[in-house]
Structure formats: structure tokens, C-alpha cells
Amino acid sequence: MPLVLVGINHESAPVEVREKLAIGEHALPRTLLALSALEPVVEGAILSTCNRTEIYAVLSPESGATEEILAEFLAGQHGLSRHQFDGRLYFYRDGAAASHLFSVAAGVDSMILGEPDIQRQVKQAMEAAQGAKTLGTLLNRLFQDALVAGKRARTETEIARGAFSIGAAAVERAAQIFGDSLEGNTVLVLGAGKMSEVTARHLQARGAPTVLVANRTYERAEHLAAQFGGHARRFDELESALLSADIVVCSTAAPHPVVTRALIKNAMRVRHNRPLFLIDIAVPRDVEASVGDLDNVYLYNIDDLMQIVSGARQTRSGEVAQAREIIDAMAIEYGRWRQSLEVAPTIVAVREKLESVRVAELARLRSRMPGLSDKEWRAVEAAMESVTNKIAHPAIIAIKSSAQGSGDSAALETIRQAFGLEQEGDPSPESGRRSANARRAPDA
Template identity: 40%
Template sequence: MSRGGELLCLGISHKTAPVAVRERLAFTTPRAQELCRELVSGDAIREAVAISTCNRTEIYVVGDPVAAESELLTALARRAGTRATELAEAMYAPRNCDAARQLYRVVSGLESMIVGEAEIQGQTKRAYEAALEAGTTGPMTNRLFTAALQTGKRVRSETALGDGRASVSGIAVGLARDLMGPDLEKRDVVIIGAGETSELTAQALAEQGVRTIFVANRHADRARSIADRFGGSVSSLHDLPERLAEADIVVSSTSSPHPLIGVDELALVMRERNGAPLLLIDLAVPRDIEPACSELDGVALYDIDDLQSVVARNRQVREAERVHAEEVVEDEIQRFARWMGQLDVMPTISALREHGESIVEQVLAENAGRWESASPRDRARIDALARSIMQRLLHEPTIRLKTNDREISHGRLEMARELFGLLDEGADEAADAAVEGGEAEVRPLRRRDAR
């Protein structure tokens, strides 16, 4: 790809690293915007969008693939407080259509801990909107994320992958029911946080007849609104020790960069409880509850990774729909592949024809004095003959360049540019015009087999 560069994703997820590693790369929206601005301020990266959820952090960038990967890995390692070589072991780095496929699968719920969960689509949309606000998107990422979100909608409308509205919150409530007994309405439940996960948790608990207490400082108004909807009440973080002393179940999901419940503080609370058991479910990344709390007598602590064993029991229900969902993803990937291919092909073909036209003009001008006795009609015939030879000469190379095989096409493009001495600058301008003007809109290719 000429001016914009190649598409690259650098990511880490629940499939490649435990929560102890993932939480070091978890970004709030402002920090994600800060990272993207930093990345595009250099020479290697032109566009950047960062997605950060409890199960993954993925950065999608456009630029020079080798330099961009090195620069991005260095930036992430610096924020994680580790060496880039160590971090690289837990990360994946697909490029171009493979990177697009990763995002399509993420948005569709195919890469989620709970296959088909719907929250990821909203989280991806908000991440993209944050990058738009930060001014770090461009033609490639705009097209990529718009198409990925559309793919997610297709998967949910054309398959039953998301039936049952399974979510991390729902699994957490199911775990609480398994551990504490089916009569959750008799339990005192505290929810720390007022974000989307907390709201979904409150909804799942309300369906069990549970009235919850929300603990939140930063988003007290939102917590109050959720509490009103589901019959709960609101408290502040200042009163958290008192709430913990009375609770049977605590579900925490905030965006705090530091733990809200420490082992020393919880030890004092447990003394007041006189041996009454306490179930803590930590859905946050970074974690809200210090892992050492699990060592206290009477405390049962589960984090986001602990839920995977519960998820495994529910996985077979959705496996039948996975194949249909993957077919939709592959169908949309073919469309994106054709679009990406045209970003290279159309500007090169345009530059090739302009190169041919310039040669014709130059040759005609150099020989204008050799046929001063020719009539205007003869001159027109000479002009037409020269252009016809040029068009026939370029016809076969043009056909070859338009091959649907992206790997072969890319090699031929590089050879054509080198053999004909085509300048990248002209192709760059044509590529931008094609992207912004919509010339790259294409129909789907023949569907490939799903992975």
C-alpha cells in the first residue's frame, strides 16, 4: 500500500495472557486517546484506534508494518512496565485482511470468552468514536471499523449466535447462584461501579428478585439512575467498609487503575463478620480486588479468568451457530479484501496510463516538425495511431494487475512500478481520492471457507 501503509493489529486477550498481564495493558478512554495521539505523531503510524475491554486490548494502526509494530510494541511495553521482548510473547500481530478478520470476529462475538456476547459491539463502537474524537483515524480505519460494526449486526440478525443474551455479567450471577444457592433474593448484594457491566449485572440480579446496593463515587448520578430502574439503593466508596460488612455477595466492575479492596482492609471487615462467608466476583481489568484477599478465611474470590470454567459448560449451546457466524464474517472479509486490493491497483493502473499518455505526448511533440506537410486529418490519424499502440501495449499488464489474488497482485504491482518508473506520489494522490471519493466500493468476492 503506497501512502497510507499497511493495516496492523497488535493485541493481547484472554486467549493469550492471564488477567495479571492483561490488566497492565488496560486503558481508560482518555488513556487510549493519549496513546493513539502519541502513535500518529511519529513517522511510522498514520492512523490508530485502541480497543480495551476486560478480556482484550487491541490497537489497530496503519503505517509501515515493520516500523509500526516495533514502535507500538515499545509504547505498550513502556506502559506495562516490562520489556518489549517479554510482552511480545503474549501478543498477536495480524496484518491487512487478517487484521480485519480479527476485528470482524471480535465485534461479532466470536473471539469473546462467552461466544456471542453483545457488549463487545458497543465497546468497539465507543473505542472507534473515541479515536474519531482524538483525530487519529483515517480512510483505512474509518472503512475498517464501519464495516466491522456492520458485520457484527449481520451476525446478530442472520444467526442465533447471540440468543439468550449471554454475558460476563450473566455468568457472574449464575456463579453466585451456584455457590450461594438459588434463593439470591435473600442475599445482600453490593455492586461496585456504575458502568455497562454493572448495569447488566443489576439487570441479571433483578431477574432473580435481588435488590442491590450500588457503590460509586465518580458516576453517582448514573448509579442512582440504575438503582431506580432495578429497585436498588446507592452508597459512596467512603462507606464501602460498612457495605462489605453487611454483604453476602460483592460484584465489582470499575475502571479504577488501582485496587479498591485491599487485603488488609478486608481482613478488618472479616473480623466484624464473625465468620460469615463473603463471595467476591471481580469483573474489572485492572482488578478492583487484591488477589491476596482470596487467602482470608471465609472469602471466596473469583476474577474474570476464573469465569472461563463456567463459560466452558455453556459453550456447546452456541457452537452450532458459530459456523454460520463465521460464514458471515468471511463473506464480509472478501468485500474488504477487494477494497484493500483496489487501494493499490487502481492508483497504479491510473499512473501507468498517465505514464503512457505522457510518452505519447512527448514523442508527438518531438516529431512535430517531421510532417509539416501533413494535413490536419493525417495528423489526427498519427495521434490516434500512437495512442492505440499505447493502449494495446498496456492492455495485458492492466488485466494482469487486476487479478483477485492479493499476494500475486501485490508482487505484480511492485514489479510494474519498478519497471515503468512510476512515482509513488502520483499513486498516493489517486489512492486518497479513491478512498475518500468512494471509488473503491466493490461487490463481495467468492466466499472462502470459514476458519
């Protein structure tokens, strides 16, 4: 069964395009269910972060469907046409899809090389698919292996040494604006999720004396503010909070902008145009783009942070190469495991065929040799079992080799014909795949 991937990320599209295809935490369960309802989809998972949205799926081979069905689905879920994203989407299949996810989990494909957050996000994507019952054998192993690849890359290489998180990069941008220390500056954090928590921690480390936290759920704002000696604000108090803030870091999960041009324009009038710096690390964006056109308002989005981290990739190419070796080796191993599943029905059929022959021959011999003692009969049975095992062994080795090598389907078919499997209706790899689909269907 083909493993396919369609995605959009920070390299293929700017934030104003990426945000159109973002899938928020609350929308993820229903989107997974909609994905699994597509007839060709046997398994499915979705990874959506501030830098990427990717759909991984296992397709039924009988359907003849391609990656395009995922592209149409992704755009359609947002009420958009797939052709609006021509040249922006990327597609991978089978081994290339596995290698891509392993690279993502390792932080090799991230905007920030070796970033720590992506491991957690890959795990959350896996758990969300498990919760929606859209994760089957192939994708479960794929995501488990991706987490292992990410961990190995970070422990066996130095790719994560000194790596920024997105939140840390946002604070670094603020420090570039105000100087190394943020002492004397009031910071307002919009949102109380994991990214906001990371950002608040780095703000405190940079010496920000006052951290305000505003969130739609006030209790979550209180909880986050208490961790850092900050102050919680209700979301309907946002305008008043803006009056005292020097720096605003935005990281909500809102599907639409929560900081509008009108809101900032009014706040700037009351502030007497005192400079205001907004760093928007949310996708979709929290701040209307036109806010940056206002006098003394300086707006940076997540793509602007590239300037901070762009040099790391060139200076750490050695670590990237080492991580790639781990990724490539694990992708090959995953491919071999997948191929072994393809030939498993044939191995079972060979064993069953030889066992049926052994049982039939023993019955025939017993009727012809009634005078054998129990001890003699056990010796005959042992000899017959040894013979069938010796016949099965080279056949099974050849079957496994066809999977782990070039995937020679002709060699596999020759073995099946030699044992007379097709003629007697034994399970073929194709019928095995259909059976897997049938077992998977109730979970969808």
C-alpha cells in the same frame, strides 16, 4: 502499507497478567496520541476490554518497522519491559489482522461465545480513534467492516442465541452459590458504568431484593440505583455498605484495587465472619487477590467465570463454523479493497497518459486539417476518445486483476513500463503511499 496487530487476551494470559497492559477509558485518548506520534505509525486504534488489549496500526512501508514496535509501545506505556510478556502477546498482519478483528466483533473470539457487549466496545474503540484523529482510511474501513461482520454473524447465525454478557455470567455465579433465586440477599455493586448497569439488571431479574450501588461519582450511583429501585452509597461509605452485603459485584474503571485486604478484614470482624462473596469482573482487578485468603470470604475474578461458559463453545460448534464463513468472506473482501487502493495511482497514471496523448494528437490533426466542419471535427474527437478508452480498458482490467488475484507486482510493473509511466515521473504506488502519509500527518 502493512496492517499490523499486537494483543493480549483471556486465552493468551490470565487476568493478573492482562491487567498490567489494560488501557482505561480515561487513558485511551492520550495513549492514542502517543501511538500516532511513533514515526512509523500512519494510523492507529486501540481496543481495551476486560478480556483483551489490542493495538491496530497501519505502518509506513518505508520505515521497515514490524509488529514489535507496537509490543514495545504497549509495555512501555505501562512502564514495563516488552520481554515481561514473552509468550503472552500475539501478533497478526494484514489479512490475519482483519480476520481477527472480525472474529472479535462477532463474539467468536470472546470468552463468552457471541457476547453482545463486544460490538459496543469495538464501536467505542473506533469512535475513540476518530476523536483522537488517529483513524485513517484503512482502519476506518476495517472497523466499519468489523461492525458489519459482527451484525451479520448475529443475524445470519444463532451464535448469539442465549449468549451471556460478562455481567450476566457474574450473576449466574452468584446464583450458583446462593441458589437459583437471590431473594433475601443484599447485593452491593461497585461502579456505575455499562457493565454495572447490565449486572444490576440481571440481579433484579434473579430476585435480589436490595441492590446497593457505590461509585466515586455519587450522582452516577444515584442514577443507576434509581433505575432498579436500589440505594446509592458514597464511595467513602464503602465499609459500612459491606456490613450489610451478602454479594459484592465489582466493576469499576479504577487503575488500582479499591477493595483492599485491610478493608475486608475490618468488615468481616464487624460482620462476625458472616460469609461474604465477591465477584470481581473488572480489569484491572478491583479486589486485592489476598482478600480471598480471609476466612469466610469467597473471591471470584473474571477468569473464574470461564467455568460457567466453557461448555457453550463445544455445543455450538456449528454456529461458530457458520460465523467463520462470514468472517472469512469479509476478510477476503477487505483485502481486495486494500489491494485496489495500492494500484489506484497506476490506474490514474494510465488514464492521464492516454488523455495527454489524445489531446496532443487532436491538436496535431487540427493544424493539419483546418477545413473540417464542426460536425466533422466532433466525429474525429469521438473516434479518438473511443480508441483511447479501448486501449485503457484491458490495461485497467489487468491492473485490477493484479490487485485482486495474487498481487503480481511484476505484471503491474510491466504495464507501467508499457505505458512509459516510470520514465516520465508519473505517480507510482509507492509515491501514492507517501502522498497518503503526507496527507495523514496533519491529523496526527
